[in-house]
Amino acid sequence: MADRGHDHVHASPVDEDSPHSYHQTLEVAVRELLIEKGVIDADEVRAAVEEMDARTPARGARVVARAWTDPDFRARLLADAPAACRELDIDVSPAQLTVTENTEDVHNVIVCTLCSCYPRPLLGLPPSWYKSASYRSRAVREPRAVLQEFGLDLPETVAVRVHDSTADLRYIVLPQRPEGTDTFSEDDLAALVTRDCLIGVAVPRVTRTVAEPASP
Amino acid sequence: MPRFATGDRVRVRAAHPPGHVRTPYYIRGRTGIVERICREFGNPEELAFGRHDAPKVMLYRVRFSQSDVWSDYKGASDDTIDVEIYEHWLEEVANG
Numbered sequence: 001m002a003d004r005g006h007d008h009v010h011a012s013p014v015d016e017d018s019p020h021s022y023h024q025t026l027e028v029a030v031r032e033l034l035i036e037k038g039v040i041d042a043d044e045v046r047a048a049v050e051e052m053d054a055r056t057p058a059r060g061a062r063v064v065a066r067a068w069t070d071p072d073f074r075a076r077l078l079a080d081a082p083a084a085c086r087e088l089d090i091d092v093s094p095a096q097l098t099v100t101e102n103t104e105d106v107h108n109v110i111v112c113t114l115c116s117c118y119p120r121p122l123l124g125l126p127p128s129w130y131k132s133a134s135y136r137s138r139a140v141r142e143p144r145a146v147l148q149e150f151g152l153d154l155p156e157t158v159a160v161r162v163h164d165s166t167a168d169l170r171y172i173v174l175p176q177r178p179e180g181t182d183t184f185s186e187d188d189l190a191a192l193v194t195r196d197c198l199i200g201v202a203v204p205r206v207t208r209t210v211a212e213p214a215s216p
Numbered sequence: 217m218p219r220f221a222t223g224d225r226v227r228v229r230a231a232h233p234p235g236h237v238r239t240p241y242y243i244r245g246r247t248g249i250v251e252r253i254c255r256e257f258g259n260p261e262e263l264a265f266g267r268h269d270a271p272k273v274m275l276y277r278v279r280f281s282q283s284d285v286w287s288d289y290k291g292a293s294d295d296t297i298d299v300e301i302y303e304h305w306l307e308e309v310a311n312g
Contacts, residue, residue, distance in 0.1 A: 096254070113240050140242065143282075144291045159294035162282075167238050167275055167300035168257045 055124040059090055060172055061193035063122065065186045067099075068177040077174070085122070092121040095170040100163060102203070107154055108161050108173045109147065109200035111139040117165035119172050123198055130199065140164060150201040173200040180206050218274050218303070224250045225309040226278060228301060236264030239305045243297075247309055248280035251298055259302065274303040 015028065034040050063085060067074040077084040081097040097119060100108040112118065113136050118126040129135050138146050143160045147153070154160060163171045175197045181189060196202035220226055230245035238260045254275040262270035282295040289295070 113242070114238060140297055141286060142290060143295070156292045159292055159296065160282075161295070162297040164240065164243075164297060164299045166240060167260070167302065169254060169275075169277070169300055 052120070052125065055120060055122070057123045057193075057195035057198060058190070059124075060119070060122040060195075060198045061190040062088060063090065063172075064174055064193045064198070065190035067174055068189055069186050074174075081172075090122070092119070092170075095119055095121055096168050097122070098169050098171050099174050100161070100171055100200075101174040102176045102200075104176075105157070106159050106161055107147075107200065107203075108163060108171075109139060109143055110163050110165065110171045110173060111136060112165040113137065113140055114164075114166055117170060119170040119198075122172055123195055127195070147201060150196070152202055172198045175204050178204050178206050218253045218276075220250050220253070220276060220303070220306060220308075222250050222252055226250055226276075226306040227309050228278070229305050229307055231305075233261075235261050237261060239301055240299065242285065243280065243299050243301070246280055246285055248278040248284070248299075251277040251279040254300065257302075259304075276301055276303065276306065278306070 012028070012031075015024075020028065031045060035042055035045070063077065066088060067077050073084060073087070076087075077099050078101060081099045082092050082095075085092045085097065100110075102108055110119075111130075116126055116131040116136075118130060120126075135146065140162055143162050144154065147160070165171060175193065177189070178192060181192070184192075192204040192206065194202060194204070197204050225247060226249070227247045228239060228244050232244075254277060256272040257275050258268070259270055259273045262268075277298050278301050279296050279298050281293075282289045282291060282297055283293060285297060
């Protein structure tokens with residue numbers, strides 16, 4: 001093997017500064033080999049990271065806001081989420097996206113007990129708590145306690161429906177449109193839909209702006 | 217052709233084979249209702265070993281009552297958990 005003069009290990013700009021774990025080291029080694037052998041190039045890696053970072057929960061919020069304002073779109077979204085997202089120029093492939101709708105009687109929560117399957121095309125990278133052993137085990141075993149710790153206290157009259165993303169489907173929650181939003185534009189509505197609402201550990205709320213007292 | 221229909225009662229096999237299995241431990245041996253037939257997908261137990269030409273398998277979403285899954289479940293009796301399960305992990309349950 002040719003000596004490339006690498007007498008020291010230097011971090012690539014796409015790597016984190018912190019010391020690498022076993023699996024990060026493995027990923028770096030495989031990536032460097034693939035680049036060295038010409039299978040992929042560094043620009044492709046950079047572009048893939050850029051594309052991943054460009055996905056944010058704002059995409060999911062756009063889909064929800066459209067569903068709230070257009071009942072026909074909502075019906076299409078529930079029937080075939082990937083096709084409905086394509087109408088908004090959002091490509092959710094290869095995820096088999098499935099939308100679970102909250103109602104007066106049902107609240108949905110998403111988890112992946114086996115690893116960290118997450119609707120990345122619509123929400124971007126999962127928060128670290130979504131990947132924690134605590135969330136993954138407790139969300140299925142005691143979902144109401146977990147929701148309470150997130151500040152969501154649901155009455156017994158609302159059924160909690162947990163969805164474990166064990167195989168090929170990915171889920172987002174379609175929350176209920178909050179009261180008092182009749183005059184909201186689609187963009188205003190989208191701003192109410194946070195990442196956690198789309199995972200199902202929170203519900204959208206209209207934050208009331210408290211009027212500033214008039215200055216004397 | 218799917219072996220099970222939406223609404224069928226099914227039991228998850230209480231098996232513990234080695235390999236890359238996507239059937240969570242907590243749901244093995246439990247009985248639920250087929251919520252929907254997803255479609256055929258590659259079998260992860262084969263794909264994990266690079267066998268990409270292995271036959272595809274039907275995937276279902278099965279809904280379980282939480283109180284059937286956890287004997288000490290604290291929550292409403294209507295609370296459920298939906299899990300995606302491949303056909304070869306499901307067994308028929310006699311009605312009645």
